[in-house]
Amino acid sequence: MKSLLKKGFNALDSLFSKVFTPAWNPMYQLGALSFFYFWIVAITGVYLFIFFETSITGAHASMEYISVEQWYLGGIMRSFHRYASAAMGVCVTLHLVREYAMDRYSGVRWFSWVSGIPLLWLLFASSIGGYWLVWDIQAQYIALLTAQWFDWLPIMVDPMASNFLNEAALSDRFFSLLVFLHIGIPLSLLLGMFIHIKRITGARTNPAKGLAAGTLLAMLVLSLWQPAMSQAPANLDMTITEVGLDWIFLNPYTLIGSWGPGQTWALLVGLSSFLTIIPWLPSKREKQTPVAVVDPENCNGCGWCLADCPYEAVTMKVHDYKKGHQQSVVDPDLCISCGICAGACPSSSPFRHVDELTTGISIPGFHIKELLSLTENKLHGLSTDKPRIMVYGCDHGSVLDDMASTNIATISMPCTALVPPAFIDYVLRKDLADGVMISGCCEGDCHYRLGNEWMNQRFSKERMPILRTRVPRDKVRLRWLGVQGTKQLGREVAEFQAHLEEEQLDFVELSNE
Amino acid sequence: MNKLVRYSAQAVFYALFFVPLAYVSHQPNYRYMEDDIAVLKVAVRHAGEIIGECKSIVGESHGMRPSSMVQAVEVCPRERSPLELELILDGETLYRAQVAPSGLHNDGISSMYQRFELPAGPHHLQIRMNDDIKVDGFNWQFEQDINLQPAQVMVASFKEGFRIQ
Numbered sequence: 027m028k029s030l031l032k033k034g035f036n037a038l039d040s041l042f043s044k045v046f047t048p049a050w051n052p053m054y055q056l057g058a059l060s061f062f063y064f065w066i067v068a069i070t071g072v073y074l075f076i077f078f079e080t081s082i083t084g085a086h087a088s089m090e091y092i093s094v095e096q097w098y099l100g101g102i103m104r105s106f107h108r109y110a111s112a113a114m115g116v117c118v119t120l121h122l123v124r125e126y127a128m129d130r131y132s133g134v135r136w137f138s139w140v141s142g143i144p145l146l147w148l149l150f151a152s153s154i155g156g157y158w159l160v161w162d163i164q165a166q167y168i169a170l171l172t173a174q175w176f177d178w179l180p181i182m183v184d185p186m187a188s189n190f191l192n193e194a195a196l197s198d199r200f201f202s203l204l205v206f207l208h209i210g211i212p213l214s215l216l217l218g219m220f221i222h223i224k225r226i227t228g229a230r231t232n233p234a235k236g237l238a239a240g241t242l243l244a245m246l247v248l249s250l251w252q253p254a255m256s257q258a259p260a261n262l263d264m265t266i267t268e269v270g271l272d273w274i275f276l277n278p279y280t281l282i283g284s285w286g287p288g289q290t291w292a293l294l295v296g297l298s299s300f301l302t303i304i305p306w307l308p309s310k311r312e313k314q315t316p317v318a319v320v321d322p323e324n325c326n327g328c329g330w331c332l333a334d335c336p337y338e339a340v341t342m343k344v345h346d347y348k349k350g351h352q353q354s355v356v357d358p359d360l361c362i363s364c365g366i367c368a369g370a371c372p373s374s375s376p377f378r379h380v381d382e383l384t385t386g387i388s389i390p391g392f393h394i395k396e397l398l399s400l401t402e403n404k405l406h407g408l409s410t411d412k413p414r415i416m417v418y419g420c421d422h423g424s425v426l427d428d429m430a431s432t433n434i435a436t437i438s439m440p441c442t443a444l445v446p447p448a449f450i451d452y453v454l455r456k457d458l459a460d461g462v463m464i465s466g467c468c469e470g471d472c473h474y475r476l477g478n479e480w481m482n483q484r485f486s487k488e489r490m491p492i493l494r495t496r497v498p499r500d501k502v503r504l505r506w507l508g509v510q511g512t513k514q515l516g517r518e519v520a521e522f523q524a525h526l527e528e529e530q531l532d533f534v535e536l537s538n539e
Numbered sequence: 540m541n542k543l544v545r546y547s548a549q550a551v552f553y554a555l556f557f558v559p560l561a562y563v564s565h566q567p568n569y570r571y572m573e574d575d576i577a578v579l580k581v582a583v584r585h586a587g588e589i590i591g592e593c594k595s596i597v598g599e600s601h602g603m604r605p606s607s608m609v610q611a612v613e614v615c616p617r618e619r620s621p622l623e624l625e626l627i628l629d630g631e632t633l634y635r636a637q638v639a640p641s642g643l644h645n646d647g648i649s650s651m652y653q654r655f656e657l658p659a660g661p662h663h664l665q666i667r668m669n670d671d672i673k674v675d676g677f678n679w680q681f682e683q684d685i686n687l688q689p690a691q692v693m694v695a696s697f698k699e700g701f702r703i704q
Contacts, residue, residue, distance in 0.1 A: 042552075045545060045548045045549055045552055046545075046549060046552070047545075108564060109557065109560065109561060109564065112560050112561075112563075112564045113556075113557070113560060116556075116560065164565075167571060174654075177652065183641045183647070183650065184584065184650045185582070185650055185651070185652035187580075187582075187652045187654070188582045188584065188650070188652050191580055191582055191694045191696070191704075192580075192692055192694050192704055194704065195694075240549055240553060241553070243553075244550075244553035244554070244556075244557050245557065248557045248558070248561055252561045254564075254565075257565075262692065263691070263692050264690050264691065264692060265571075265572060265576070265577070265578045265690050265691070265692050266571045266572065266690075267570065267571060267572050267573070267574050267576075267690055268568050268569065268570050268571065269568065269569055269571055270565040270566055270567075270568050270569075271565070271568070271569045272563070272564045272565060273563040273564075273567075274560070274563055274564060280569060283571065
């Protein structure tokens with residue numbers, strides 16, 4: 027099922043990248059979009075609270091005033107409040123399913139996965155509170171079913187339902203409690219969201235500006251076309267026969283009515299528990315390779331690996347024996363073994379005058395020395411009848427298996443940001459290959475979060491270690507096409523080879539002249 | 540893809556996301572109950588009678604108490620009787636239960652709430668309750684002919700006797 031989901035998401039990713047461009051692709055920013063919707067709900071909520079009356083008769087009337095009399099501002103605010111919370115519910119669900127499909131929930135990532143589960147409950151509770159406050163017939167339905175649901179629990183001394191017996195039993199103070207909950211629960215949700223991203227370096231909590239602007243514009247049009255309105259006022263002296271439901275958040279309520287409260291608790295608590303233990307369930311996913319190891323002798327304490335680690339696994343400490351120096355330290359509980367740190371290390375240069383290439387930080391399963399010897403071995407055997415190309419790819423991006431040929435060498439690794447820019451310089455300068463192609467996950471959707479972004483920055487000299495100016499840029503290509511772009515990468519490699527061949531012919535012609 | 544085509548395609552995608560979202564945020568309607576059904580709610584919040592008698596403490600047991608308690612001449616039990624409840628509609632028992640007192644020592648109030656969906660129309664309702672285990676049978680009784688309107692909510696509660704609202 028997971029591979030099927032992954033294929034589906036890959037297809038969606040490609041489609042959205044074409045329409046929105048990779049930088050605006052909403053599928054790569056589901057978490058950031060959830061934050062964005064949260065802030066819309068929070069800001070509009072503050073405005074609505076100014077006009078909201080916390081009383082039995084005032085609640086519905088004040089919401090009607092906001093929607094009808096003040097449609098041009100309050101009505102739009104209310105619609106934004108409603109639709110942003112619904113959109114957040116959809117984005118959060120997609121975010122969860124996508125992270126599962128892409129295998130981004132186990133190992134070091136367990137913390138983000140597990141800390142996300144309570145957020146589902148808090149989001150659910152926040153939305154329920156919002157609908158309740160309006161005190162229309164949907165709120166009445168929520169009140170009755172919530173009471174029925176909670177009264178099933180043996181912890182309730184006085185049945186909650188006795189608060190909603192009829193109109194006479196209802197108290198204004200109850201609305202004050204609801205307001206308190208509707209502020210307190212979303213604040214807890216926000217706190218939980220910050221805990222959720224705690225172990226991630228530079229977590230993306232804001233979507234791309236273009237995507238945010240498009241979202242706001244779409245919501246404005248929707249709010250004017252279909253403003254969020256209340257239903258008929260609640261009347262506890264009459265029972266509800268038919269009610270318009272928010273099917274995004276209130277699905278479990280239909281289960282309370284049809285299955286019963288006990289079964290609904292069992293289903294939701296069971297589902298949450300199952301989701302919580304998923305990272306530790308046996309799975310076919312690849313096992314994590316050993317974590318990064320620091321070699322104090324070759325670590326100069328520059329901190330580039332610390333800056334590049336996507337999971338805050340690297341910290342600095344006073345050097346073990348070099349006075350006045352620092353050295354990197356890897357927290358094995360946080361290291362995901364992507365190797366990005368090895369690619370960032372200035373010691374990972376094959377130009378160094380040492381008997382055996384070593385570096386300050388590396389992944390035991392894919393040491394920089396092994397990468398060098400693999401590169402040299404693969405390139406030495408290539409035929410020179412056509413331009414030779416070294417293709418570095420990642421295990422989660424475009425598949426390189428069928429790409430190798432007599433002129434093309436391929437090496438796949440956990441993340442291509444493991445390749446130090448000095449390697450590319452070395453391969454071209456030593457004439458081991460005529461061109462270097464770096465491929466990997468889709469742009470904006472690196473399996474290890476930041477690999478392709480860091481590589482882009484290293485190549486454009488915005489991030490250390492940079493690709494030196496002397497490296498001819500027309501002999502190096504970065505292509506982030508993902509697994510779904512495997513065929514395209516094959517075509518682009520062929521096109522790259524043809525381009526290099528043309529250049530070689532031009533060069534020969536010029537030399538002859 | 541040129542900018543105009545791309546922005547137009549984006550507009551379509553935004554519509555494909557938000558229009559269904561707006562629709563399912565309040566539609567389709569959910570039928571909760573049939574139109575010809577009424578609801579009877581029974582809610583009782585009542586403390587049963589104390590079980591047992593107060594005991595006078597004299598003689599030896601009195602002498603063993605600290606001086607601050609020598610004024611006390613009797614000790615009273617705290618445990619309360621559970622409520623025995625029975626609801627009969629049109630001659631058929633609809634609900635029968637024993638409602639235990641709350642509290643670790645069973646010394647609190649007994650609370651119960653039940654909701655019944657009934658066909659609208661005339662019914663004969665009987666509610667009986669015992670709040671004292673020393674008494675045989677039911678020491679609180681209520682009987683009334685009721686006529687439930689479709690979608691009406693009728694509440695039977697207890698405060699020094701049953702009453703219908």
